[in-house]
Amino acid sequence: AQSVAQPEDQVNVAEGNPLTVKCTYSVSGNPYLFWYVQYPNRGLQFLLKYITGDNLVKGSYGFEAEFNKSQTSFHLKKPSALVSDSALYFCAVRERPGGFKTIFGAGTRLFVKA
Amino acid sequence: ETGVTQTPRHLVMGMTNKKSLKCEQHLGHNAMYWYKQSAKKPLELMFVYSLEERVENNSVPSRFSPECPNSSHLFLHLHTLQPEDSALYLCASSQGDREDEQFFGPGTRLTVL
Numbered sequence: 001a002q003s004v005a006q007p008e009d010q011v012n013v014a015e016g017n018p019l020t021v022k023c024t025y026s027v028s029g030n031p032y033l034f035w036y037v038q039y040p041n042r043g044l045q046f047l048l049k050y051i052t053g054d055n056l057v058k059g060s061y062g063f064e065a066e067f068n069k070s071q072t073s074f075h076l077k078k079p080s081a082l083v084s085d086s087a088l089y090f091c092a093v094r095e096r097p098g099g100f101k102t103i104f105g106a107g108t109r110l111f112v113k114a
Numbered sequence: 115e116t117g118v119t120q121t122p123r124h125l126v127m128g129m130t131n132k133k134s135l136k137c138e139q140h141l142g143h144n145a146m147y148w149y150k151q152s153a154k155k156p157l158e159l160m161f162v163y164s165l166e167e168r169v170e171n172n173s174v175p176s177r178f179s180p181e182c183p184n185s186s187h188l189f190l191h192l193h194t195l196q197p198e199d200s201a202l203y204l205c206a207s208s209q210g211d212r213e214d215e216q217f218f219g220p221g222t223r224l225t226v227l
Contacts, residue, residue, distance in 0.1 A: 004156070032213045043118070043204055043218030044157075051213045090157070100145060100170055100211045104157040 002027045004091055006105035013081045013112050021076040021108045023091030033074040034092040034102070035065055044090060050074060061085070081112045117141065118219035120205050126225045127195065135190040135222045137205030143217070144210055146188040148180060151202040151221070163188060164211070195226045 003026045013019045025031065032051055036044040048059025055067045065076045074091060091105040118139045127133050139146060148160040162170035163182040177199075179191040188205055202223050206216040 009154075034215060036218075041220065043120075043206070043220045044216075046215040046217070049213065049215055094211075094213075100147070100162040100164065100208075101159060101172075102216065106154060106156045 002093075002095070002103050004093055004103050004105040006089075006091055006108045008108050009106075010109045010111060013110070015083055015112055015114050016080050019078050019081045019085070019110065019112070021089050021091075021110060022073070023075060023105060024071070024073045025091070025093045025103075026072065027093050027095055027103070029096050030069070031093040031095050033065075033067060034094070035059065035063070035074075035076050036090045036092060036104075038088040038090065038107070040087075047076070047089075081110075083112050083114050086110055086112045118205060118207055118217050120203075120219035120222050122222060123220065124223045124225075126227065127192070128227050129195060129197075131195075132191070132193040134192065135203055135205075135224075137188040137190075137219055139186055139188075139205075139207040139217070139219075141207055141209075141217060143207035144185060145208045145214075146182060146185075147206040147208075147216065148188065148190050149204040149206065151204055157204070160190075192224075195224075197226050200224055200226045 005024045034049045035047040038044045050057050050067045058064045088107045094102045121136045145164045150158040160174045161180040181189040202221045204221045205219040208214040208216045
């Protein structure tokens with residue numbers, strides 16, 4: 001069955017420290033991979049995506065993600081966390097070659113302490 | 115107004131009521147989506163419309179009825195809901211399928227009494 005796993009319900013990081021939010025997936029083939037962020041009382045906002053090419057993808061607000069095909073992972077990273085990064089982060093996958101169905105993980109709450 | 119808008123932002127209804135959620139996108143996109151977001155659960159895709167045709171229907175109970183009159187508007191008609199239907203309902207749009215990211219509205223917080 002297709003699935004996306006975000007193994008941590010919450011990640012706590014001190015401001016200025018690097019952060020990682022983990023995501024692994026179980027989808028056939030080579031899917032498209034996405035990260036979204038949700039702030040309180042808001043909808044999801046797109047951060048970045050992997051389509052093809054370089055395994056390190058750079059996105060909005062200084063975030064980046066590393067695609068690892070052998071480990072079927074797509075971890076979200078940022079070199080230096082900000083308090084304003086505190087939010088709920090969702091990993092999502094979409095199968096190739098096409099289609100509209102996107103499978104989301106359950107989300108990871110990131111808490112950055114000043 | 116830009117982006118994806120949803121009305122109302124909050125809705126409280128009884129189990130015998132009929133109500134509708136509205137979504138409007140101002141991005142010129144061709145696809146629109148309804149999702150259900152419940153606490154500590156993955157987003158559940160409910161319906162997808164592409165060029166005003168329904169292309170995904172994820173085994174959603176018939177008490178939820180979508181309508182897409184044109185590529186900019188999407189409705190979710192609600193009737194005889196259950197308390198477990200209480201959730202945040204998110205609308206999204208995208209230019210197409212495949213690698214295109216989705217743009218989300220702020221959601222409607224629905225409470226069923």
